[in-house]
Amino acid sequence: xxxxxxxxxxxxxxxxxxxxxxxxxxxxxxxxxxxxxxxxxxxxxxxxxxxxxxxxxxxxxxxxxxxxxxxxxxxxxxxxxxxxxxxxxxxxxxxxxxxxxxxxxxxxxxxxxxxxxxxxxxxxxxxxxxxxxxxxxxxxxxxxxxxxxxxxxxxxxxxxxxxxxxxxxxxxxxxxxxxxxxxxxxxxxxxxxxxxxxxxxxxxxxxxxxxxxxxxxxxxxxxxxxxxxxxxxxxxxxxxxxxxx
Amino acid sequence: xxxxxxxxxxxxxxxxxxxxxxxxxxxxxxxxxxxxxxxxxxxxxxxxxxxxxxxxxxxxxxxxxxxxxxxxxxxxxxxxxxxxxxxxxxxxxxxxxxxxxxxxxxxxxxxxxxxxxxxxxxxxxxxxxxxxxxxxxxxxxxxxxxxxxxxxxxxxxxxxxxxxxxxxxxxxxxxxxxxxxxxxxxxxxxxxxxxxxxxxxxxxxxxxxxxxxxxxxxxxxxxxxxxxxxxxxxxxxxxxxxxxxxxxxxxxxxxxx
Ligand SMILES: Nc1ncnc2c1ncn2[C@@H]1O[C@H](COP(=O)(O)OP(=O)(O)OP(=O)(O)O)[C@@H](O)[C@H]1O
Ligand SMILES: [Mg+2]
Numbered sequence: 001x002x003x004x005x006x007x008x009x010x011x012x013x014x015x016x017x018x019x020x021x022x023x024x025x026x027x028x029x030x031x032x033x034x035x036x037x038x039x040x041x042x043x044x045x046x047x048x049x050x051x052x053x054x055x056x057x058x059x060x061x062x063x064x065x066x067x068x069x070x071x072x073x074x075x076x077x078x079x080x081x082x083x084x085x086x087x088x089x090x091x092x093x094x095x096x097x098x099x100x101x102x103x104x105x106x107x108x109x110x111x112x113x114x115x116x117x118x119x120x121x122x123x124x125x126x127x128x129x130x131x132x133x134x135x136x137x138x139x140x141x142x143x144x145x146x147x148x149x150x151x152x153x154x155x156x157x158x159x160x161x162x163x164x165x166x167x168x169x170x171x172x173x174x175x176x177x178x179x180x181x182x183x184x185x186x187x188x189x190x191x192x193x194x195x196x197x198x199x200x201x202x203x204x205x206x207x208x209x210x211x212x213x214x215x216x217x218x219x220x221x222x223x224x225x226x227x228x229x230x231x232x233x234x235x236x237x238x239x240x241x242x243x244x245x
Numbered sequence: 246x247x248x249x250x251x252x253x254x255x256x257x258x259x260x261x262x263x264x265x266x267x268x269x270x271x272x273x274x275x276x277x278x279x280x281x282x283x284x285x286x287x288x289x290x291x292x293x294x295x296x297x298x299x300x301x302x303x304x305x306x307x308x309x310x311x312x313x314x315x316x317x318x319x320x321x322x323x324x325x326x327x328x329x330x331x332x333x334x335x336x337x338x339x340x341x342x343x344x345x346x347x348x349x350x351x352x353x354x355x356x357x358x359x360x361x362x363x364x365x366x367x368x369x370x371x372x373x374x375x376x377x378x379x380x381x382x383x384x385x386x387x388x389x390x391x392x393x394x395x396x397x398x399x400x401x402x403x404x405x406x407x408x409x410x411x412x413x414x415x416x417x418x419x420x421x422x423x424x425x426x427x428x429x430x431x432x433x434x435x436x437x438x439x440x441x442x443x444x445x446x447x448x449x450x451x452x453x454x455x456x457x458x459x460x461x462x463x464x465x466x467x468x469x470x471x472x473x474x475x476x477x478x479x480x481x482x483x484x485x486x487x488x489x490x491x492x493x494x495x496x497x498x499x500x501x502x
Pocket of ligand 2: 285286287407439477
């Protein structure tokens with residue numbers, strides 16, 4: 001019952017986010033700020049994780065091939081498939097639920113407890129539009145992060161398998177190029193956009209409607225990470241069922 | 246003018262405001278006084294529409310607040326300045342940006358004009374050389390003054406201050422009180438101030454509402470508060486030793502003449 005109420009409140013919030021827009025000149029600035037905070041500041045960790053996890057995926061695949069009948073190019077193929085289909089869109093999004101998500105919840109939550117949101121409302125500003133809308137727009141750039149993660153993941157796989165002596169460079173690249181289904185990319189980017197929307201709105205919801213003081217801001221961030229990941233994983237399941245099976 | 250009619254507000258089972266009937270006059274500094282926990286902040290937030298009262302009505306001029314459309318409320322709020330008890334400064338913005346914020350939202354001035362206006366008000370609250378600092382880098386009293394500057398920068402028609410001079414030294418306190426009084430009459434604003442500072446009461450108490458346990462226990466002004474016969478008002482006013490002494494002297498002199 002409590003969950004139904006929360007889901008209802010979430011959709012009501014979305015209605016507010018898209019109504020009574022903030023003055024365009026101010027909104028433009030807010031969007032640039034969010035792009036910096038949510039997108040640019042996430043690049044480092046995404047680069048780091050993608051490269052190394054891509055490497056590990058290829059090493060694992062190579063180590064598990066011990067029959068000479070299985071072609072060497074399978075390493076490249078398997079790396080590409082797992083990176084594009086799951087690792088980059090889903091795994092990175094879960095990490096981002098921790099990074100961007102808890103940042104959003106704690107920043108909005110601390111504005112709530114220090115009455116900054118009330119201050120906006122008193123000035124006649126639609127605080128939900130002011131706070132959440134620019135985050136949604138900034139996260140429209142999220143697919144670029146994921147695209148980059150895909151590229152770096154595969155690149156990391158190549159580096160690890162070639163320099164680790166598991167496959168030859170040509171075999172790996174041949175694997176990466178073989179049996180490419182372009183719909184898989186479409187599927188991955190559809191997921192990514194849905195996850196971006198979840199990443200922008202679910203943590204905002206958690207922060208905006210929180211009650212209490214500084215201690216509760218910390219709790220809300222943790223809670224927000226859990227919920228955002230759960231919803232991403234459920235959405236992943238639903239989208240995969242709809243698009244791939 | 247703001248008029249309040251039979252206002253009730255509770256949280257859960259606790260009734261915080263009970264049957265409040267009062268009015269606040271235009272061009273005057275209206276004070277809401279009362280001890281800590283008496284419901285001053287809750288009352289102010291009801292007036293602003295931040296809390297939804299269970300019962301009663303608030304009239305801005307002739308218009309009932311609850312009957313206003315969303316757009317009417319927005320129009321009204323463009324003309325409201327509010328100083329929150331904790332300042333509520335935007336901590337992602339510098340002092341200058343905080344004060345400029347209402348101008349950026351609602352005026353058509355260019356950057357230079359806005360900056361000029363910001364510096365004028367910062368000057369009036371005695372705050373120079375803090376423009377580029379963030380709220381976390383200045384003292385509590387300075388934050389309070391920035392909040393006051395932000396509230397008055399757009400010459401609001403209604404000014405609400407929740408304990409504007411708590412945390413300020415007596416001298417700055419007086420400067421702020423006088424500033425509020427000045428601009429109130431200068432722009433003919435309706436100003437409502439929550440306070441439990443007796444200096445403010447004497448200095449700017451043109452209309453005083455005394456709250457006790459969420460009810461209006463007394464209403465008057467600075468010149469007749471010392472003659473109030475309600476015990477709760479007497480207790481409040483004479484809670485400081487200084488005032489107790491003065492009262493003693495007054496009564497002695499009454500006794501001898
Ligand atoms: N959001 C809230 N939820 C529940 N109870 C509240 C809430 N806000 C205030 N109260 C209660 O309402 C009562 C009045 O609080 P209020 O903040 O109005 O006091 P105050 O007169 O402003 O006191 P002070 O001078 O200390 O600021 C208190 O008992 C407080 O616990
Ligand atoms: Mg208070």
